[in-house]
Amino acid sequence: MAEHTGETRNEQLTRNVGELLQELRVAQAGVQILFGFLLSVVFTDRFHDASGFEKSLHLSAVVLAMASTALLTAPAAWHRLLFRTGSRERILTVGNKLVLVGLVCLALAITCTVALIAKVVYGEISMIIMAVLSVLIFGTLWFVMPIRLNPADGDQPTGPPK
Numbered sequence: 001m002a003e004h005t006g007e008t009r010n011e012q013l014t015r016n017v018g019e020l021l022q023e024l025r026v027a028q029a030g031v032q033i034l035f036g037f038l039l040s041v042v043f044t045d046r047f048h049d050a051s052g053f054e055k056s057l058h059l060s061a062v063v064l065a066m067a068s069t070a071l072l073t074a075p076a077a078w079h080r081l082l083f084r085t086g087s088r089e090r091i092l093t094v095g096n097k098l099v100l101v102g103l104v105c106l107a108l109a110i111t112c113t114v115a116l117i118a119k120v121v122y123g124e125i126s127m128i129i130m131a132v133l134s135v136l137i138f139g140t141l142w143f144v145m146p147i148r149l150n151p152a153d154g155d156q157p158t159g160p161p162k
Helices: 009-041 052-081 088-122 124-149
Strands: none
Touching: 009 052, 009 088, 052 088, 088 124
């Protein structure tokens, strides 16, 4: 039996896979909207007049959004391909790592996009300020705070109180 929940190991793995896939639905919506926006920018008249640096920043955002899409959809694809093969634990272990890297790519893609917009609209200083601010916000909310909220003692439950 799994600790704290009264579930069997298989029930816990099934629930964890379901939770992972549900979390991916939330992240994927954001990356799809961003990716669509980035792809459409290339077809505007203003983009053709952009500097080489601005085009490079845009391409960096596109590549990061593409990588994020691939990384965030991989666990769902793996689940479909490996359904009922007894691979849930491996899907969760590797899938969790892929999702974390995918979230880093998503945060960087958004940062590049925000920096590009700030550069085009307000200039280089605004670009730097917005990029730093974006990295700080994502880094703090997505990575620093969860690490700090994690109980020091691994035996403590991490879910909400009942």
